[in-house]
Amino acid sequence: MNANRYVEGLLRAALDTRGWSWPDKAVIEPPKDRKFGDISANVAMLLAAQAKKAPRQVAEDLAADLAQAPDVASAEVAGPGFLNVTLAPGFWRRVLPEILSQGEAFGSSTVGAGRKVQVEYVSANPTGPLHIGHGRGAALGDSLSRILAKAGFDVEREYYINDAGRQMRLLGTSIWVRLQQAQGRPVPDPEDFYRGDYIRDLAAEVLAKYPDILSRPEAEAVDLCYEYGMNAIMDGIKKDLSDFRVGHDVWFSEKSLLAEGLVDKTFAFLKDRGLAFEQDGAFWFKTTELGDDKDRVLRKSSGELTYFASDIAYHDHKYRRGFDMVVDIWGADHHGYVPRMQAAVEALGRKGCLHVILVQLVNLLKGGEQIAMSTRAGQFETLRDVIDEVGADAARFMFLSRKSDSKLDFDLDLVKQKTMDNPVYYVQYAFARICSVRRKAAEQDLAPAEAEPAALALLDTAEDLELLQHLARFQDTVEAAARSYSPHLVSYYLQELASTLHKYYTLHHVLSADRPLCRARLLLLDCVARVLRNGLDLLGVSAPESM
RNA sequence: GUCCCCGUAGCUCAGUUGGAUAGAGCGAUAGCCUCCUAAGCUGUAGGCCACAGGUUCGAUUCCUGUCGGGGACACCA
Numbered sequence: 355m356n357a358n359r360y361v362e363g364l365l366r367a368a369l370d371t372r373g374w375s376w377p378d379k380a381v382i383e384p385p386k387d388r389k390f391g392d393i394s395a396n397v398a399m400l401l402a403a404q405a406k407k408a409p410r411q412v413a414e415d416l417a418a419d420l421a422q423a424p425d426v427a428s429a430e431v432a433g434p435g436f437l438n439v440t441l442a443p444g445f446w447r448r449v450l451p452e453i454l455s456q457g458e459a460f461g462s463s464t465v466g467a468g469r470k471v472q473v474e475y476v477s478a479n480p481t482g483p484l485h486i487g488h489g490r491g492a493a494l495g496d497s498l499s500r501i502l503a504k505a506g507f508d509v510e511r512e513y514y515i516n517d518a519g520r521q522m523r524l525l526g527t528s529i530w531v532r533l534q535q536a537q538g539r540p541v542p543d544p545e546d547f548y549r550g551d552y553i554r555d556l557a558a559e560v561l562a563k564y565p566d567i568l569s570r571p572e573a574e575a576v577d578l579c580y581e582y583g584m585n586a587i588m589d590g591i592k593k594d595l596s597d598f599r600v601g602h603d604v605w606f607s608e609k610s611l612l613a614e615g616l617v618d619k620t621f622a623f624l625k626d627r628g629l630a631f632e633q634d635g636a637f638w639f640k641t642t643e644l645g646d647d648k649d650r651v652l653r654k655s656s657g658e659l660t661y662f663a664s665d666i667a668y669h670d671h672k673y674r675r676g677f678d679m680v681v682d683i684w685g686a687d688h689h690g691y692v693p694r695m696q697a698a699v700e701a702l703g704r705k706g707c708l709h710v711i712l713v714q715l716v717n718l719l720k721g722g723e724q725i726a727m728s729t730r731a732g733q734f735e736t737l738r739d740v741i742d743e744v745g746a747d748a749a750r751f752m753f754l755s756r757k758s759d760s761k762l763d764f765d766l767d768l769v770k771q772k773t774m775d776n777p778v779y780y781v782q783y784a785f786a787r788i789c790s791v792r793r794k795a796a797e798q799d800l801a802p803a804e805a806e807p808a809a810l811a812l813l814d815t816a817e818d819l820e821l822l823q824h825l826a827r828f829q830d831t832v833e834a835a836a837r838s839y840s841p842h843l844v845s846y847y848l849q850e851l852a853s854t855l856h857k858y859y860t861l862h863h864v865l866s867a868d869r870p871l872c873r874a875r876l877l878l879l880d881c882v883a884r885v886l887r888n889g890l891d892l893l894g895v896s897a898p899e900s901m
Numbered sequence: 902g903u904c905c906c907c908g909u910a911g912c913u914c915a916g917u918u919g920g921a922u923a924g925a926g927c928g929a930u931a932g933c934c935u936c937c938u939a940a941g942c943u944g945u946a947g948g949c950c951a952c953a954g955g956u957u958c959g960a961u962u963c964c965u966g967u968c969g970g971g972g973a974c975a976c977c978a
Contacts, residue, residue: 379919381917381918381919384917386921387921390921394920394921402958409958432921433921434959436920516978521978636976637976648974651975651976652976686906686971687972688978689904689972689974690904690972690973690974691973693905712906714906714971715971756913756914757914760906760907760914761906761907761972763913772940780926782940783940784941787941790937791937792937794937795937838917843917846915849926850925853926856941856942857941859942863936865936866937900938
């Protein structure tokens with residue numbers, strides 16, 4: 355049962371019969387302080403002018419109407435005109451049969467209305483292994499996709515592979531140089547190339563695969579190095595993501611954009627609309643006309659395309675695929691890129707259809723001491739090392755417990771600890787505890803009660819009610835997380851639910867209660883476990899049955 | 902210099918399209934296992950929501966400015 359919607363329905367009906375129209379800024383939500391009831395509404399204050407009455411009088415009128423509804427225990431007026439509604443316990447108990455019948459679908463909704471959303475995340479250049487910063491973006495994108503799908507959006511998850519351009523040539527050259535050096539050729543390190551140890555490993559693998567490579571023409575050799583290196587690194591990235599339980603539906607190649615001539619089409623389109631021009635031998639996009647502070651180059655005077663050029667074509671391609679909304683997850687260091695990308699989207703006629711999430715830096719610590727993030731192979735800088743060190747569950751939960759626009763301190767020692775500084779175990783433990791009770795109950799041949807009024811009525815303590823109300827709030831939480839692109843709301847919800855469960859567990863012994871009460875409580879715990887599992891699943895974190 | 906993000910308890914952070922007496926964990930401190938997992942529970946202490954104005958019935962939330970921390974400002978990717 356969705357309490358907010360139930361009360362809103364009652365209020366709308368009351369307003370209708372009184373001939374008042376629904377105020378835009380009406381908010382119906384649980385109040386911060388429980389003593390103000392279950393649900394609080396501010397409509398009376400907003401209606402005062404329209405009703406030509408004092409806010410408190412309007413509230414009194416509405417309270418009288420609400421009090422007629424069967425599930426309303428009380429409706430009171432407080433403060434300047436707040437309407438505080440308390441619902442009957444029977445209302446809250448109805449959430450249990452709902453959870454049982456919906457199972458893993460519980461919490462889903464239709465607010466997305468099937469609208470097509472694309473979420474693009476990670477999209478790291480295949481020039482080296484993923485690092486911990488990529489991990490944060492990966493966890494965020496993956497979890498956000500799950501949440502959006504749960505909220506009824508039609509979600510596609512995508513990884514954009516920058517497999518064209520300078521960086522890729524640099525990768526080929528880097529491997530080629532290392533390969534020659536390993537074979538004793540006196541080749542100096544170029545000014546600009548990749549220095550990580552993994553390049554030497556790749557060089558050795560290339561040599562093993564193409565023993566005659568040293569005798570081939572340089573250009574061909576570099577190509578072989580590039581090709582092999584990119585594929586090998588991409589395979590490694592896919593393996594890392596998969597072990598981090600991060601999925602993508604589409605791996606989109608930048609090269610394919612160029613091959614299909616989409617960049618040229620985009621250029622022509624912009625030129626037709628008077629938004630592009632030639633100057634100093636380069637081709638420019640007039641982004642200043644669309645809110646950017648500087649025009650941007652699409653094709654350099656050297657003839658090379660900038661990344662921006664293919665990014666515009668890429669986004670055009672996204673919208674042509676039918677997405678109503680595109681979410682891009684980028685590192686915060688790309689924030690300067692946002693205005694020009696928004697300008698491009700506007701030029702494409704899709705203003706408002708791009709949402710960019712900037713993920714702030716991850717500060718890697720160990721025992722409170724900062725670990726320098728050098729480009730050389732350090733101790734724990736790669737995502738792989740982090741997964742091996744602390745596990746995917748702990749790492750994901752940590753990433754997803756912060757707003758994306760806050761910097762994140764990721765302390766390896768802390769994340770391994772089993773304390774509330776590391777809440778993943780707190781939530782998982784709540785689930786494991788319930789599983790343990792279930793096992794013990796099964797040994798005593800005790801099964802959960804059927805979700806029938808007689809059994810439900812036994813769940814009558816303050817702690818029962820608190821759990822029921824929390825369960826009923828799950829769907830709202832998912833919707834809020836989807837609406838604001840904020841998986842961390844789910845993380846906080848789960849910590850609160852776990853806390854409520856732990857308190858319940860301590861106060862109300864399940865197995866020693868008399869048989870009907872015990873079975874009713876088992877039913878309740880079953881439902882809590884279900885919601886914990888559904889919530890953890892949205893974060894991509896496992897729900898272990900024992901710890 | 903211009904722009905973006907952040908500034909809430911000693912520490913790490915929440916605070917739901919502006920709501921009532923600002924929350925949680927950690928740390929500190931005092932308690933709770935003959936009983937379903939103590940990876941847990943309960944109590945206490947701890948705050949000028951960086952600062953100053955503005956908008957309004959009402960601001961931690963929105964606007965402007967100041968201070969402090971971080972980042973971005975290429976015909977780089």
